[in-house]
Amino acid sequence: MTLVLGIESSCDETAVALVTDDRRILAERIASQEAEHRPFGGVVPELAARAHAERLAPMLEAVLAEAGVTLADVDAIAATAGPGLIGGVMVGLVTGKALAFASGKPLHGINHLEGHALSPRLVDPGLGFPYLLLLVSGGHCQLIAVEGVGRYRRLATTIDDAAGEAFDKVAKMLGLGFPGGPAVERAAMAGNPKAVPLPRPLIGSGEPHFSFAGLKTAVLRATETGRHETADIAASFQQAVCDCLEDRARRAIRAMPEASALVVAGGVAANSAIRTTLERLAAAHGLPFIAPPLRLCTDNAAMIAWAAQERIAAGLTPDADPQARPRWPLDPAAEPVRGAGVKA
Numbered sequence: 001m002t003l004v005l006g007i008e009s010s011c012d013e014t015a016v017a018l019v020t021d022d023r024r025i026l027a028e029r030i031a032s033q034e035a036e037h038r039p040f041g042g043v044v045p046e047l048a049a050r051a052h053a054e055r056l057a058p059m060l061e062a063v064l065a066e067a068g069v070t071l072a073d074v075d076a077i078a079a080t081a082g083p084g085l086i087g088g089v090m091v092g093l094v095t096g097k098a099l100a101f102a103s104g105k106p107l108h109g110i111n112h113l114e115g116h117a118l119s120p121r122l123v124d125p126g127l128g129f130p131y132l133l134l135l136v137s138g139g140h141c142q143l144i145a146v147e148g149v150g151r152y153r154r155l156a157t158t159i160d161d162a163a164g165e166a167f168d169k170v171a172k173m174l175g176l177g178f179p180g181g182p183a184v185e186r187a188a189m190a191g192n193p194k195a196v197p198l199p200r201p202l203i204g205s206g207e208p209h210f211s212f213a214g215l216k217t218a219v220l221r222a223t224e225t226g227r228h229e230t231a232d233i234a235a236s237f238q239q240a241v242c243d244c245l246e247d248r249a250r251r252a253i254r255a256m257p258e259a260s261a262l263v264v265a266g267g268v269a270a271n272s273a274i275r276t277t278l279e280r281l282a283a284a285h286g287l288p289f290i291a292p293p294l295r296l297c298t299d300n301a302a303m304i305a306w307a308a309q310e311r312i313a314a315g316l317t318p319d320a321d322p323q324a325r326p327r328w329p330l331d332p333a334a335e336p337v338r339g340a341g342v343k344a
Helices: 034-040 045-067 086-103 112-123 163-174 180-188 213-225 230-255 272-284 302-313
Strands: 003-008 013-020 025-032 076-082 107-111 131-136 141-148 151-156 262-265
Touching (some): 003 086, 013 302, 086 107, 112 302, 213 230, 230 272
Parallel strands (some): 076 107
């Protein structure tokens, strides 16, 4: 048995997990920072980094104790090396480096996006390469051909806001609180998704990418009129996002006929309306639809440890001295996208 200790600290969740190569999560801890950031309506990077530094050591001790192992029993250590808020990434990565140095064990600096991309395989051993991945989170919205471990081909990305970012900003406009994604979903349950006419950017376009900035602006305008109920705006916005994701994913399915499945991952994949939309789309194209359990959609350390397990099994050698990166595309060879800048 190969045992990997994973550390995740790229945004506002501090997480530690122990994962075996036969897909068992022996122990894990996730500490949310919702209370710290709620007064500001979003994540404050300096507060996030401080919280990671305060919580990481006791969480590491707790996870090892729960699994009944010591650092000497661990075969490798994996820590998120990016992309993310650089202060938080540095806290987790430096901790990983210290543990690796003290124990003499190898350190794998893991791309946070690779953790999301491979997380469905942690719970579904039957998921084979290649598969089409819709990665939807607070900072990213991409369609990726996952061709193998370490082999990712970007098919589409956002040219402005990510879907999760749009959810958070709409929640703030509507006064729904933080975190925004779950708050919008709750409000939408009581609303009419057809009540507010909102745009569907790039639907039907020959361009493969996503765009949510115009939709977000339209929500602001609808809010300012005072003519619509909050629940109706939330429901109409959520439906517009679902329609955009469905249209862009449909285009990618047609562009990737070899895909074994349609897979969704990332924090926004926890949204039930989005899951239902994508499941229906996959069925219409004769594809299995695969999504991790909700607890593995949001940021967690099990996916980081599992990504290291996948890389070990594939015979990939880790960098001798991984560096913290605020930006780290899964497909660095992908052509730049208009307007996307560093989000490409």
